[in-house]
Amino acid sequence: MSGTAGSLGEGRGRQRGAIAIVFALMLVVLVGFVGMSLDLGRVYNRKMDLQAVANAAALAAARQLNGTPAGVANALTQAANIVSSLKYQYNQQSIGWNSAALSFGSSSTGAWVDAATAQAAPDGLLFAKADTSKLDASLATISLVFMRALSETLSSSSVGATAVAGRSTINVAPIAVCALSNTAAAARVNPGPPAYSELTEYGFRRGVAYDLMQLNPNGTTAENFVVDPFDPPGVYGAASNTAPGVVGPYACTGKLAIPRVTGAPITVGRPFPLASLFNQLNSRFDQYSGSLCSFATAPPDTNIKSYVYNTAIPWMSTTPGVQGAASTTSGGKLWTVADPLPAPPGTTAAMYGPLWAYARAVPYSSYVPGSAEPANGYTPFNTSVWSSLYKPGVPVATGSYPSGVLTPYMATNGANFLAPSAAHKGIANRRVLNVALLSCPIGAGTTTTATVLGIGKFLMTVPATGATLFAEFGGLATEQSLGGAVELYQ
Secondary structure (H helix, E strand, O other), rough: HHHHHHHHHHHHHHEEEEEHHHHHHHHHHHHHHHHHHHHHHHHHHHHHHHHHHHHHHHHHHHHHOOOOOOHHHHHHHHHHHHOOEEEEEOOOOOOOOOOOHHEEEEOOOOOOOOOOOOHOOOOOOOEEEEEHHHHOOOOEEEEEOOHHHOHHHHEEEEEEOOOOOEEEEEOOOOOEOOOOOOOEEEEEOOOOOOOOOEEEEEEEOOOOEOOOOOOEEOOOOOOOOEOOOOOOOOOOOOOHHHOOOHHHHHHHOOEEOOOOOOOOEEEOOOOOOOOHHHHHHHHHHHHHHHHOOOOOOOEEEEEOOOOOOOOOOEEEOOOOOOOOOEEHHHHEEEEEEEOOOOOOOOOOOOHOOOEOOOOOOHHHOOOOOOOOOOOOOOOOOOHHHHHHHOOOOOOOOOOOOOOOOOOOHHHOOEEEEEEEOOOOOEEEOOOEEEEEEOOOOOOOOEEEEEEEEEEEEEOOOOOOOOOOOOOHHHHEEEEEHHOEEEEEEO
């Protein structure tokens, strides 16, 4: 019995020894796994911290880009401010800023240029890329404690993050018309006396109202177009993209789901289906017929006063006889009596329609070639010279016309102003349609491509009908100044 007991004891001892060895080995493995998980957890958390920094910097920068050197400078400032306000390493460590972390491009895929290059040539730069590895090398490198034991090559891990943000929409209505001239800016020398030189932009005169459905600089048959709201320049879109049911929401908001309309031909359909979309355009006048638009996404203008030609134009000495400048086919073009020089025979003051509701005529001398219009606008003609700008009709302003550089549409009270309903908070300039001005003639076909020369600002003077869209020309808008939604792309 004693020999048996001894054998059992020795067996138990050997078992305990084996278990201890296995436990020790398992403990080493377990500690290794715990160590690896700690290292990987640090890597993951740092990566998430830096990705959040990159996202915030790219978004902050992209929101400032407007095609000017100042926009690039603001992008750098805003990115620096947002990065400086963030922390990493469990919200303990501050982050230093380095402008080298930010680069700029014309698309979400680059090519990317540094800040100095962007400020020297900012036009078309709508996207910003943030790279945290260029902020501070120590941010993007984590020393690994436990994984180093497995291999010296695992002594550290790079965890830099990048993000790209930029425009996803543009505040351009899905309507396009032919430019009356392919020249961006020209001097119109009115006959006088005295002879005043007036600025025209792509053939349009500021302060003149046009029926956008009745224009064609290359013939006497109207040409107008609906813009594909989805496909960017250079991509030929499907005909279905310009169907009224598809375009309707974009007519409500006045936006396109693309970041720009220049740089390459865009897809357009002809004609613009006004009979199907005029109610959507009229949401700007606080009219929501058929619930086609929502005031939440397509609010009214802050001033919804209709400037009806024969009842609501107190600032003109002659009561207009038409809602916009009367059409003429003089010279084999479909334009208005306000455009040819000289005006067509028989033109009267009443044929000019309402003038200057939104914009004043501007001297050509105010225009600076190669420079965008100042934020506060060009210096306009004084009202006292208007009688020399519109001969032989000679319409003039009365003493009720606003003083300084104001116009009737800018009123906040009085006869030229009407607020929307209290339930529908208005937004200023909603009645201003940003309209693509095309290089015409345009190739045949219901669906075709067209080149955008510029973007015209047109104030809807009255609600549209199924056949007419009267809007007063107020100058050009630079593409990037129009803005749009900004989102992360990667």
